[in-house]
Structures are given as structure tokens and as C-alpha cells.
Amino acid sequence: MFSIRSLTRSVPRTLSRSLTTSAFRPLQRSALFQPTWKLMPRSTYAPFSTSGPRFEAAGQVDVELAAKFQEELALETESGETEELPESLKYYLENGPFEIVDKAGEEEVVLTRKFGDEKIRISFTIADLQNINPEEDFADNALQDEMDMDPSRSTKGDPAAGNPEDTMDDQPLEPGYLARVDVTIEKPGKGAMHVDAVARDGLIQIENVSYFKNPELANAETPDKEWQRQSLYAGPPFGNLDEDLQALIERYLDERGVDTALASFVPDYIDFKEQKEYVRWLGSLKNFVGNN
Template identity: 50%
Template sequence: MMMSLRAAARSAPRTLSRLSSTAVRQSRVAQPSSLLKSSWTPLRSPQLASAFSTSQFRRAPETEVDEELSVKLESELQFEGEMKEAEELPASVKDFLENSPFELKDVAGKEDVSLVRTFGNETITITFSISDLANYNPDEFNEDAALGDEELDSPDGKVRGSQGAPENEDEGEFDEEAEPGVPSRLNIVIEKEGKGALNIEAQAQEGHIIVENFYYFQDPKLAHSSTAELAHSAQDVYPGPPFGSLDEDLQLLMERYLEERGVTSALALFVPDYIDIKEQREYQAWLKNVKDFVDA
């Protein structure tokens, strides 16, 4: 994936021995995405702090650290710019933007991105966030995946994973380089005037849409949960049973219902790649803003 290549390039040592931007992001406080309900948002991780002595700074001239920091920020900006110039727009993003019925709504400086379209008498809004990159912990995700992929004995005697596919019996080595992409959370809202809204929580990963929850709200505002008050009100509404506990035929029909409205594998490929593009763009803007502040 493009994100993996970029992360590797950022973490590689360079002549100026700059801090990798991946490490910088990991040290930030994980910000929960505003598009997800409180039941979905991960716990806010403790802010990481580094101990240091202030005596060395007191002996330095007032502007010395400012100048060094400005130079470092400039080197980061130059590096990110070179990476951007070397990359081509992924086919998944180009094809989706050219052929999808969705309108992209992306506001500079904001973490959340929305896709909006009409489908008959419905208004469909799909929201995702670059905060998933900051909150992503590959170790925790791999543990969850391992718990979900407990091996089951099938009637034919072959070992099957959670998706029911036989495992390769000849596979004797684990491919350490094959890592799953960052799961991108989707908040899908389908509204009909006067009829309320469906709110679907799903994940886009490895070209697949994985539905996790399927809610109905009489008040469409609760489906968007754009404020803490609305999110709290939504928690008081019966959400329906867990999607995985529904009858399998019902699950399949609901998935086809979403696919008919554009929640397809093309969307599942587009979202993670676009998140990566937006993250780089926002990171460059952040670097520039900090540098302008330090230089002022």
C-alpha cells in the first residue's frame, strides 16, 4: 500500500537525522473521530511526555533553538514535498472520483471527509476520517484479528478461518511482509424525508466492506451524531441487534442493499488510499503553519 511505503520512507534515517513524521504522529494524543459514536471511539490514550533538562536551553541564545527548529521544519516540508512529487495518484482514487456518483466533500484542516449522493428519494452520506491513522495500533489490530480468526474444523476435515476459506496446507512459512492495510471506519447514513434514517457502521479494508452495525433512527440527526449531545441521545435509542447475530440471508440482503447504493469494493479501495493522500496534505499544512509561527 502507498501508506506503508510512505511510512517506511519517513522512518528511514537521513543526513539531517530528522525525527520521522510517523514517530511524531504516534506521540500525539489519539483524537477520536467525530463521525463515530462514543461506543465506537477508542479510549483516549495518555499523552506521551519526555523528560528533559531546561538548563541547556537557558544557556543558549534566545533565538538559537528557534532557528534550529525552523531549519528542521523546513527539511520536513522539503522531504514531504519530494515524496508527493514522486507519487502518482492511485488508480483507486482516480477511477472513483471520475466514475462514482458520490460528491466528495473535503474541507482543508478538518479530519473528516464526506461522500454524498442522492438515490431516488434517499440522501446517502458516507463519512470517514484520517484520525484512523493516528489511532491505528497494528499490534492491537493483529491481536483482534487473531481472536476473530480462531480455527474451526469444517465437515470436510479441513481447517477454515473466520471467512470459511480452507487454509493452504502447504504454506509452511509466515510472510512477515504481508501486513493488512489500516482499517478505515465508515459512518453511512441513508435518509428519507419524513421516514427517519438508517445508520450503518462499517469498515473498509483490503477492498472489502465489513458491516458491523445496522441502526434505525426516527430522527435523522441522531444518525449523524455531529455533537456530543446528539451522540448521547443516540445511545438512549434501541439500536437493533448486532449485525453478525442476524439471520445470514438477512445479512446478505442488507449487504446487497448497500452495494446497490454504491457501498462497493470500489469504495473500499478508495477510502484508505484517499485517507493517506489527505493525511499527507494535512501534515504538510501543519508543518507550514508551525514553521510560520516559529519564524514570526
Template identity: 45%
Template structure:
């Protein structure tokens, strides 16, 4: 679930970056010394060549900047720790970790999280990343149709709805957003049968709004191609026939594939756990990053 915490935390950082960029632009645009042609003619060539716009800072000024940066980092750390202390962990996380057959593999400082289990002769590895929630913009309207692309009747209905929203004072109101509609989290599901076959199924899916949606399904004759991350393996993966889009397969085949995954624990419970866990981990990693940067500045 993409929490209000993440939205409110991102807003001041965005404003701060925008303000900083504006100040930097102004500084660059402002000329250091304005010289008329007449003044330039009076200056000797060597004097002009020796001119430098480099600003020399004293050690005292450097120390002041370092101290200010450290204090700001400490302030951000305190904000994050206060949020963490006042925010309860979603029940879906504890429920999943207590009852799921999957083993959680979460390495501090790494973006990718893995869930691993054995199912009969199979080894199942599910990988997902906090990058999906970091890059998620809940206000993005990129999936909306352009009014010019809609049929005339649909365009008229859309205009009427927009007018109704304006009349009701709903347009632009953040309360209109569904806080429970979290960021879609991409899942890479690898199913192997060690000792029985060298091949593997690799399924691309998405955990969204409590459901697992299968996007694509690949088969690799060599499981190491799907498992190992290096340029050679990536090239081999790119060369593999990807198969048709999952949504274009026979409906019965789609249903059976979804049941195949559900029997292995890739179900609604996992779909609820993944976005909530990603949200919590993103906060932990951001806090860790702040502390590491402050430690480096203070060293």
C-alpha cells in the same frame, strides 16, 4: 492502503521523541546543587527562600532555538514534498472520483471526509476519518491469542510454526508483512428519505482489504439525531436501542442488507478507494500542519 511511506516517516519521529523523553528524564533526575546538612545549617533562611532553579535565557539564545526549530521544520517539509513528488496517486482514487456518483466533501485542515449522493428519494452520506490510519499500528499483535488461552493442540502447532519461522529466518522480518493489508477505516453510513419520513438508518461499517464489512445498524426516528453533532444529539444517540450485533442476525437478512448497500454504491470499489484516499489525505494534512507551525514560529 497503509503505505511504506507512513511507516518509514513514523519511525524517525518515534525515535526522536523517545530520545527527547530520555534527555528530559535525565535533566529532571539530576540535582541542581547537592547540599549537606552542615552546609544548609550555615545558610541564612532568607537566602534559601530566595534560591531559584529557574534558568534565565537571553534573547539571543531564544532566537537560536527558534531558528533551529524553523530549520528542522523546513527539513521535514522538504522530505514530505519529495515523497509527494515521487509517489504516484493510487489508481483507485482517480477511478472512483471519475466514475462514482458520490460527491467528495473534503475540507482542508479537517480530519473527517464525506461522500454524499442521492439515490432515488434517498440522501446517502458516508463519513470517515484519517484518525483511523494515524492511530493504526500494523505491527500490533493485540488480536493474537495468548498461548495460555489456546487448546494444547493449537498451542503445540503454534510453537512448531514459530520454530519453523525461526529456522527459515522469517520471524521479525518486516517483509513478512503484507503491504497491501491497509488500516481498517471506519465508515458511518447515514441513509435518509427527506420529505417522506423523518427517520434514518445509520450503519456502522468497516472498509478493510477491499471489502465493506457491516458492524452494526441503527434506526433513528429523527434523522437530525444522527446528523447533528452536539452533546444533546450524542446523548440521544446513546439512548437509542442499538439492535443486535449485525453478525448475529439471520444470514439471509445479512445478505440482503449487504445487497441493499451494494445497490447504493457501497461496494468493493468504495472499499478500495477509502483507505487509499485516507492515506493521501493524511500526508497532505501532515504537510499542511508542518507549514502552519513553521509559519507561526517564523512570524
């Protein structure tokens, strides 16, 4: 953000000296009635031009930048699969219980469904791709390469590694990322349950379960609603609950479609949508920068 610069005017030193000197001698009538601007030396004024500002027809880099956008756009669309939904995602949407709301140009994706008298809303965002830590992924890949080069470092037979028959070759390290999943279950006249969870490696991991008497606070969409929400008790961390209670809440959500199928769908759809939005972003900027 640009800082605001204040403009100041300074009185020329010659004018200051002339005024100071005049204070100690009688004022001349001709000087007393002179306009202030006439007392200032001409050298302090910059020449004033009535000609308009100079405008360039186009920037020097416009054509080159537009061509670079076009080059990146061609690379991203050469497969022709940018807009086509992958079969796995298509199968889930056609056979699953949810309707999808995916608006072009927006980061958030929403899934909705009815379950009895309940309204269920699930949301996730492509912004979670920014949470990937490249250093962690690099470390995982480096460790995998090291294990491939040195088979003696296998975990086979190591009780601390779990199943003694498992090896690093059998279970290669694959980088993953946490995709946040917000679940809201609303009942008429009973408020709403809100679940903070993450989808990773085909599993839904619950972090927190909250209750809101006012269902509008479950998905706070204004600063005022967000402030009201923050002032309410959100419940303990899910992991601190009794294990039987945890298991029953997981089954409760599983019956409503918050299950392993959803956990696999969310990261895959985030990958698909992020690529689609990136291609749209490239095309929009190419058209903006270009002259045609």
C-alpha cells in the same frame, strides 16, 4: 492542564510576638494609631521596581526549529506528488456515484449522493490511522521473514490452512488497518438508517444497523443530539442477525455504492489526505516559528 495555585500571606513571626506581648501590657497611644504597615519589619518587604518586564527579541532555538521544519517539509515534498491525487483515487471520484467534501485542515471526509429520493452520506476520518498497532504489524512482518527463511514451514498441504495449493509465498502477509465508515441513508418523512461499518482488505464489514425517526440523530453533531442518540435502541450486532437478512442488507447497501470499490477507496484516500495534512501542518508551524 496547569493546576491553580492559591497564594497565601503569612504574618511575620516578629509581628506576632510583638502583638502577643502587647496584650499583657498597656497599649501606648503612639502604637495604637500607627498604620498596620508600619508595624511590619522592613526586611519582610521586597524592593518594588517600576521598570517593565524584560522581553527577548526571539528565542534561542527558533531558527534551528524553523530549519528543522523546513528540512522535514523538503523531504515530504521532494516527489512533488503531495497535492496531486493518485490516478486510482481520481478514477473512482470521476466514475463513481459520490461527490466528495474534503476541507483542508479537517480530519473527516464526507461522500454524498442521491439515490432516488434518498440522501446518502458516507463519512470516514484520517484519525483511524492512529489505530494501527505497530506491534501487530511488526509481528506480521517478522512471521513473513521467518517463513521466507524457512520454506519448510509452508502451509502447503495443511488442510487447516484452507486450499492445500496455497502457500505463504503465494499470499504474503500485508499489514492492514480498519477504516471506520459511517453510512446514513435518509428518506423524506421516514427518518434515517445508519450503518456502522469498517473497510478493510477491499471489503465492507457491517457491524451494526440502526434506525432513527429523527434523521438529525443519525449524524449527531451536538452533545444534546449525541445524548438523545445514546438513549435509543441501536439494534442487535449485525452478526447476530439471520444470515439471509444479513445478505439482503449487504445487497441493499451494495446497490447504493457501499461496495468493494468503496472499501478500496477509503483506506487509499485516508493515506493521501493524511500525507497532505501532515505537509500542511509542517508548513504552518515552520511559518509560525520562523521570523520571516
